Amino acid sequence: MRIAITAASGLIGSALTESLLGSGHSVVRLVRRQPASADEIRWNPAAERGGLGAAALSGLDAVVHLSGAPVAARPWTAARKQVLRDSRICSTTAIVTAMLAAPNPPPVLIAASAIGWYGDTADRAVSEDAPNGTGFLADLVRDWEAASAPAVAAGIRVVSLRSGIVLSRRGGMLPTLLVPFRLGLGARLGSGRQYLSWITLTDHVSAVRFVLGQEGFAGPVNLTAPDPVTNAELTRALARAVHRPAVFVVPAGALRLLLGDLSTELLGSSRVVPARLEQAGFAFRHPSIGPALAAEMADG
Numbered sequence: 001m002r003i004a005i006t007a008a009s010g011l012i013g014s015a016l017t018e019s020l021l022g023s024g025h026s027v028v029r030l031v032r033r034q035p036a037s038a039d040e041i042r043w044n045p046a047a048e049r050g051g052l053g054a055a056a057l058s059g060l061d062a063v064v065h066l067s068g069a070p071v072a073a074r075p076w077t078a079a080r081k082q083v084l085r086d087s088r089i090c091s092t093t094a095i096v097t098a099m100l101a102a103p104n105p106p107p108v109l110i111a112a113s114a115i116g117w118y119g120d121t122a123d124r125a126v127s128e129d130a131p132n133g134t135g136f137l138a139d140l141v142r143d144w145e146a147a148s149a150p151a152v153a154a155g156i157r158v159v160s161l162r163s164g165i166v167l168s169r170r171g172g173m174l175p176t177l178l179v180p181f182r183l184g185l186g187a188r189l190g191s192g193r194q195y196l197s198w199i200t201l202t203d204h205v206s207a208v209r210f211v212l213g214q215e216g217f218a219g220p221v222n223l224t225a226p227d228p229v230t231n232a233e234l235t236r237a238l239a240r241a242v243h244r245p246a247v248f249v250v251p252a253g254a255l256r257l258l259l260g261d262l263s264t265e266l267l268g269s270s271r272v273v274p275a276r277l278e279q280a281g282f283a284f285r286h287p288s289i290g291p292a293l294a295a296e297m298a299d300g
Helices: 011-022 078-101 136-146 149-153 173-182 201-212 231-242 252-267 275-279 289-298
Strands: 002-006 026-031 040-042 062-065 108-114 157-163 165-168 187-189 198-200 219-223 248-250
Touching (some): 011 201, 165 173, 201 219, 201 275
Parallel strands (some): 026 040, 187 248
């Protein structure tokens, strides 16, 4: 297959690119800088049609669109919230418009999304048929997925990857978490009863490739491990993984004071299960948090 990938240098994009190339597929990287090789095409996600010519995506077998500014990189000021929206919605609109402009449009779009769709689920386990929740992230993900609607209407198979927290030693949340835990300063956040839905980078890449190869598989799919954990369970698992105690607690009020709206990401509960992946026969290599942390920490 010949597949275009946006954000191919990011945590997920680089691992996916490596995996696809290793299996003999061709990857076209859409980059925001001057192309450095023949397999790169420059694009501007803020421009109409991404600044791409009509033939840029023509004849490709699929597009994997992963672009989006990091959600937890900084506090959610009004300006930051706009950046988060634009980096997702505008870029998706651009890539869809470029696909539809192609003389021979790619028949498949695998588009990044997030479990923020469900909002705060409390103790309820939710699957892909659960309704849209409330709050900033739920609204953002709703509009993000809606930006792919013209592709669906044109007959393109669109899969929305509702990803949980991706655990990898290469980047993302895990390396940041490991620093205080290795110093013996690991801490539970708030009550610790809030759920976190996670997936290892290894399983995330495998799941993307799985849905890419499943003809007829379309719509939302939860990319989460089958065993979501509470913050207290995650804290204990991280402490065991680095052989350090974790006896501290960060009060919820302190997090709200320091992080503002962003604190909802840490204190909200997200108990999301991968019903469609499991029904389709996908096999997780790391379904449980303890072995998952051990595997990802040993990687690289």
